[in-house]
Amino acid sequence: MARTVVTGGSGFIGSHVVDALVDAGHEVTVIDHRVKPHRDDVRFEDVDLMDFSSVLTAIRGAEHVFHLAAVSNVNVAHKYPVYATALNVMGTAHALEAARLNGVKRFYLASTVWVYNGAPNGAPADETVPFYLNGAGHIYTSSKIAAEMLCHNYQQLYDLPVTILRYGIPYGPRMREELLMPIFIRKALRGEPLTVAGTGDQFRKFLYVTDLARAHLLAMDERAARETYNIEGARRVTILEVAEGIREILGEHVRIEFVPARPGDFPGKEVSFEKARRELGWEPLVDFKEGLRRTVEWFRAKWRL
Secondary structure (H helix, E strand, O other), X not given: OOEEEEEOXXXXXXXXXXXXXXXXXXXXEEEEOOOOOOOOOOEEEEOOOOOHHHHHHHHOOOOEEEEOOOOXXXXXXXXXXXXXXXXXXXXXXXXXXXXXXXXXXXXXXXXXXXXXXXXXXXXXXXXXXOOOHHHOOOHHHHHHHHHHHHHHHHHHHHOOOEEEEEEOEEEOOXXXXXXXXXXXXXXXXXXXXXXXXXXXXXXXXXXXXHHHHHHHHHOOOHHHOOOEEEEOOOOOEEHHHHHHHHHXXXXXXXXXXXXXXXXXXXXXXXXXXXXXXXXXXOOOOOOHHHHHHHHHHHHHHHHOO
């Protein structure tokens, strides 16, 4: 059993990482600001990541720090770029420094496959692909690139072992309601049409959140120290397939309407998780149709629709 800290442990992904750590027998402290954890059998430290002294105190005694706290909503990052940069970059620096001063054994950074935005299309992007800074395309992406660079600095300058996990597009219970799937699910339950832009062939390699959480446990293995891993979905899933899947679950009465394509809509990029499979024995286990069914049922129960 290890003493672990999860920053952002009250959020969507963080809450599932907390579940996985507790189920595996680890002692967990959640660091989050104003939002309590979804379960009461973990410690909770209500801490603003911008308050370094509080972060330093909250991490004291931890062996492993999973740093997930960030502005992850790209729309919020676009609207409040200074705040997003401060939290995602300086917040990471505060967490790293607190980990260093407290003698933490390993630090884990939640990054994103969006760091491959500027990479040329062609072969699936793996962890050897360099950053293409002029193609980052968004404050959120740039802040994650900067956070990764800080992690490498702390490894090189202070010998703090870091494992970087580049997340794919997670979905599942407790996900933010302003995202595509909950929007479609709510519309379907209310009898409203699901609107699909263009032909709906834009794709994402959606990743069920418990599969993502499981990767954090596997990353605690010593072989993952000082390594970076893509934690990506198994296959392409188009936006149209999401809509059709919800209709299949809820019934043929669910309508799908096509609207004009949006200019510049991101079509998707291939990212490989072969390194995680090879070195950690990780791969997605939950099929998309089953994950979508679980997600629909969870939201239907929550909303009582």
